[in-house]
Amino acid sequence: AQTVTQSQPEMSVQEAETVTLSCTYDTSESDYYLFWYKQPPSRQMILVIRQEAYKQQNATENRFSVNFQKAAKSFSLKISDSQLGDAAMYFCAYRNSGAGSYQLTFGKGTKLSVIP
Amino acid sequence: DSGVTQTPKHLITATGQRVTLRCSPRSGDLSVYWYQQSLDQGLQFLIQYYNGEERAKGNILERFSAQQFPDLHSELNLSSLELGDSALYFCASSAGTSIYGYTFGSGTRLTVV
Numbered sequence: 001a002q003t004v005t006q007s008q009p010e011m012s013v014q015e016a017e018t019v020t021l022s023c024t025y026d027t028s029e030s031d032y033y034l035f036w037y038k039q040p041p042s043r044q045m046i047l048v049i050r051q052e053a054y055k056q057q058n059a060t061e062n063r064f065s066v067n068f069q070k071a072a073k074s075f076s077l078k079i080s081d082s083q084l085g086d087a088a089m090y091f092c093a094y095r096n097s098g099a100g101s102y103q104l105t106f107g108k109g110t111k112l113s114v115i116p
Numbered sequence: 117d118s119g120v121t122q123t124p125k126h127l128i129t130a131t132g133q134r135v136t137l138r139c140s141p142r143s144g145d146l147s148v149y150w151y152q153q154s155l156d157q158g159l160q161f162l163i164q165y166y167n168g169e170e171r172a173k174g175n176i177l178e179r180f181s182a183q184q185f186p187d188l189h190s191e192l193n194l195s196s197l198e199l200g201d202s203a204l205y206f207c208a209s210s211a212g213t214s215i216y217g218y219t220f221g222s223g224t225r226l227t228v229v
Contacts, residue, residue: 035217043204044118091159102210103149104218105170106159114186 006107023092029098122221134195139207154203
C-alpha cells in the first residue's frame with residue numbers, strides 16, 4: 001500500500017518570505033499523480049497544485065511550485081511571497097494512475113503559520 | 117462555494133444512534149468519494165461510487181454504509197455510533213478519473229456524545 005509522509009507537523013514563515021513544506025511517499029508504481037491540498041480554518045479542502053509523475057517538469061501555480069524528485073520519492077511544496085491567507089493545514093496526497101484506483105492517500109498534514 | 121454540497125454541516129448525536137450524511141456532487145460529476153478526517157487517523161478514504169455503483173472501498177467500518185442515487189447524490193449512513201466515530205466527514209466529487217484532483221465539500225462535523 002502506498003504511504004505519504006509529511007515530517008513537519010508545524011511550520012512558520014514571515015510574511016513575504018518563502019517556505020518549503022516536505023513530503024515523501026512510498027510506492028512501487030511508476031506512474032501516479034501527486035497533489036497538495038490546503039485546508040484553512042474554514043475546513044474546506046482546496047487543491048493547490050498537482051504533478052503527474054511521468055512529467056519531468058515541476059508544476060507551478062502562481063506563488064506555489066513543487067520540487068518533484070521521482071527517484072527520491074519526494075514532492076515538496078514551495079510557497080513564495082507568503083501571505084497571511086496562506087496560513088492553513090497543507091496536505092500532500094498520492095493517487096495511482098491505474099483504473100479503479102482513484103482514491104487519494106493523504107499525509108498527516110503540516111500546519112503553516114504566517115507571521116505578520 | 118465549491119459546487120459540492122454537504123448536509124448537515126454539524127451533527128451531535130448519542131452513542132448507539134444512527135445518522136445519515138448527505139452529499140450532492142458538483143454538476144456533471146459522476147464520482148463521489150467519502151473521507152473521514154480525525155485527529156489521530158488523519159484523512160482516511162472510506163468509499164467511492166461512480167454513477168450509482170460502488171467502485172472502491174477503503175477503511176470503512178461494517179457499521180458504515182453508503183449509496184449513490186440515480187440523481188447522483190450520495191448518502192453515508194453511520195450506525196451504532198461510538199465516541200471514536202466523532203470526526204469531520206468529507207464528500208468529494210470528480211468528473212471521471214480524478215487525475216485533476218477532486219472537488220471537496222465543506223464537510224459534516226459529527227460529534228458523538
